Amino acid sequence: MSAEPLLRVEDVSKTFGSGRTAVRAVDGVSFVTSGGEVTLVMGPSGSGKTSLLSMIGGILRPTAGRVSIGGVEVTSLGRRALPAVRRELVGFVFQTFNLLESLSACENVEIALNIAGLRGAAARERARRLLCEAGLEARLDFNAADLSAGERQRVAIARALANRPRLLLADEPTANLDTGAGREVMRLLRELTQMKGHAAVVVSHDPRLRRIADTVLRLEDGRLRQPSHPPHVRVA
């Protein structure tokens, strides 16, 4: 576990709309996380978890505050520079997997490598290796639509890790999975995070995820409450 924070979130806020209809989805959130750590952000629906995740990943621009990943201040970058952040620094895992249905498991991972500029046999080989690490060696050429929910989420994790990101962002990764598949995905997230040394921020309702988290943060009405999982929590 590295001592230097890999992710630094400083006083980040997000307001949607303006005037009387303005909604403050995230309000002055700050925390840090280091390589090899899993940070779990919990909270009820509408508490601002997904907005926070979107801002960390450079998909949504904060109204105020700063986000830095590996020393790169994401919030100061222009619109054109953000795809590079999402390509190189961050890997996303979504609640609904968001695989490309017309592609095979292997192609779903390979396309992420293509987007980052790796092509041909090298991309194919790396995609296969990642899927094997995710325990999908028997499903490489299966169409994404033909995989079980748990298998799809494992493909999504392999895709998220394809370009060796510094930070993995997972939005409700076990929400659509049964108990067994959920446990398998949690194990994979934990193992891969420790093995590859990236940081992971997971937002979820699922209390089972506490088991794999080094830090648990609680978000309510856009504000961060006292951490509920004491050992590793560090508030910036």
Added chain:
Amino acid sequence: MVPLARRNLFVEKGRFAMSVAGVAFAVVLVLIVVSLYRGWSDVGRFYERLPGQVWVSQPGTSDPFHSTSFLARADARRAASIPGVRAVIPVYARHIAFSRRGKTLDVFAMALAVPASLRSSAGTYWLPRGTIDVDRVLAAQASVGVGGTIDVLGRRLRVIRIHHGGNSIFQTAFLNAGDARALFGIDGLVNFLLLDLRSGTDPARVSAFVPRVLPGTEAHTAVQFATSFGDRVTSGFLAVVGVLVGIGFVVGGAVIALTTYTAIVERAREFGVLKAIGARGGFLYRVVLEQSLIVGVLGSALGILATVLVTRLLSDSVPEFITVLRPLDALGVFGAALVTAVAASYVPVHRIERIDPAEVFRP
């Protein structure tokens, strides 16, 4: 590189097949119109296939089909004295409309009084009395074959040959010169004189010399008549061709744009995912362009093949339908279809620009 464009198209095979068929249909429409245009433009070449290289006529004649002309028969003897002229062929020509089995047939009838000296080379145009040589369109319209007879203005003529060359606006028949004089009711007159030149003689120089020997006449080379005729036919037709070709390309472009656009709208979330995982605009636009080009290339290739088949079938079943499908035209339409495919990808690209990657977080 993952073939995303191909997969996106092939995942909906029925729609993909219909899109390719739609583009093919547009290409067939464009190519048939262009082929018809080419076929009609070539109608004037008829004058170049006749024996003789210089036509003598009354002044103000555009070509024998579109204007009439009368010359004294005695002019033929004087024309023979023009330097470079090997033989003079008096020509009788006019439109004749006649009824056959309740149907009015219109034919451009010609008779070439081919002199004995030319019968070995131009004997095809010399016909015995009481016979007629009709083109295949007229034969089909008159339902007559070789050996059959046609009654033309009270004179029964036996069909001795059927030639190619007729189309929907221009059917030809060749008669014996004596029969023509009797049918046309002109004695002591001819309509044109066709000069057959000695080898190496310049037709333009002879043309320029003709009025000096035959005052009150003018001369045209066969090439001039052919060009004048082609221009007259196509000038009226060109605007229609332009409109139809334009409609064809608009239909083809709309089919491509609609197919690609629908494929993108249906997969908007997937394009959002690609944006979320860092795909640049160029990467996504390439997918769209590839989708458009796949539909464009396959549709155009299928359209060209279909046009070859359709024109062959039509020329057999509808003889008036004269088309000339030139490889260069097919290549041009193919290229234009690809340009249309590229242009058609503009709308879907615009749609992709508006996809918000944050949508991917919605369950």
